[in-house]
Amino acid sequence: MQVLFQRASAFRCGALAMSTSVGLRVAHAQTALRTAQAVCFDVDSTVVTSEGIDDLAAYLGCGDKVAALTAQAMGGSMPFHEALALRLSAMKPSQQQVTSMLAEEPLKLTDGVADLIAVLHSRGQHVYFVSGGFRQFIEPIAAQVNVAKTDIYANTLLFNADGSFKGHLDSEPTSRAGGKAKVVADLKAQRGYKTVVMIGDGATDMEARDIEGGADAFIGFGGIAVREKVKAGADWFVLSFQDMIDVLKNRGAMPSRASSASVLSFSGVLAAAFAPYAVLIVTVVAKQPELVILTIGAAFVWLCAILVIAII
Structure with a gap:
């Protein structure tokens, strides 16, 4: 039973991983x-x-000022063209400086x-x-x-x-x-x-x-x-x-491998848990037909209990 609860917990974790989009x-x-x-x-x-322009600014020694302007532009609080002009005017990079930065960093x-x-x-x-x-x-x-x-x-x-x-x-x-x-x-x-x-x-x-x-x-x-x-x-x-x-x-939003493994493992636990009842039902049918409905009902309740554990 302890293993069953552990598998149910893994199944719940897998289900949560599938729903985090x-x-x-x-x-x-x-x-x-x-x-x-x-x-x-x-x-x-x-x-x-x-951000390439921030890297260039850092290379030229004016990184903090330019990074702040970049953050404003990317966050939507400053029009992009305005932020671009301000950043370039703060740096005024030469062609040699650009070439050197790209080679070195x-x-x-x-x-x-x-x-x-x-x-x-x-x-x-x-x-x-x-x-x-x-x-x-x-x-x-x-x-x-x-x-x-x-x-x-x-x-x-x-x-x-x-x-x-x-x-x-x-x-x-x-x-x-x-x-x-x-x-x-x-x-x-x-x-x-x-x-x-x-x-x-x-x-x-x-x-x-x-x-x-x-x-x-x-x-x-x-x-x-x-x-x-x-x-x-x-x-x-x-x-x-x-x-x-x-x-x-x-071709779809697939769960992680860990999530898939959890689902498959828990499916195995369900099958293992229900297997004894399947054998019992066959035995009852052969020997005591009048107890078939009672046996099937007990098996159904047991299966529902396992599913509830997985869902809660």
């Missing part, structure tokens, strides 16, 4: 991910483990993102990078996961002939508020995609879902930074790219 429309987002013709990724704090891929992109590619789903970061930072990362330069939508740093800072290309849609949403809407309209999913950590990523003709679902990623506005507004909010890989490979 967070989001406004989890099933919708998972279906959209499986059926999308295109999946768009933010880059900073999503594809890579940091290259951006790092987030765990699992390369595998997720590989799975998407294997399914024939097109992958885009749509970022408020800079092309100079993103192209080396894109090359690592086989995303073409032509499938990158990002800002571009401009330099004078002597390599000094000039500014940024303000004609890029991602340099302005609502730019990511515009990119996604344009992709759908121009390339005929029926379903597009946006994945990212920030408020500007979520905007891509919230305009007419924009992303069909937004999956918030909190593996690097959890932004409460994004967590509250995402169709599906995840902390690991493995969650998305599991949905794509298993």
Whole structure:
């Protein structure tokens, strides 16, 4: 009986693990991910483990000031174009400084993102990078996961002939508020995609879902930074790219291996618990037919008791 209670406890834990998905429309987002013709990724704090512009600022010695502006932009409390201009004016990075930083402190891929992109590619789903970061930072990362330069939508740093800072290309849609949403809407309209999913950590990523003709679902990623506005507004909010890989490979929101094992183990316990009654019923039928109903009733009560233990 003690083993039975232990197995029931494991079953309850497994059931809880299966019900921890967070989001406004989890099933919708998972279906959209499986059926999308295109999946768009933010880059900073999503594809890579940091904010590229913050890394550059730290390299130049003005990290705290720029990080504060980044947090305001990502949290939605400051228009993105305003935060971008303020951050660049605080740094004024030269071409040599950018090149040196990328050589000495290259951006790092987030765990699992390369595998997720590989799975998407294997399914024939097109992958885009749509970022408020800079092309100079993103192209080396894109090359690592086989995303073409032509499938990158990002800002571009401009330099004078002597390599000094000039500014940024303000004609890029991602340099302005609502730019990511515009990119996604344009992709759908121009390339005929029926379903597009946006994945990212920030408020500007979520905007891509919230305009007419924009992303069909937004999956918030909190593996690097959890932004409460994004967590509250995402169709599906995840902390690991493995969650998305599991949905794509298993064609549904699958429980963890531990949860599955718990369910299977508890099923075995139920079978073992009921087996003696099955033998008893067969014996009674053969020897005392008049006791069949009583025996079946007792077996049913015993089985219900086990199920109640699992559910409570």
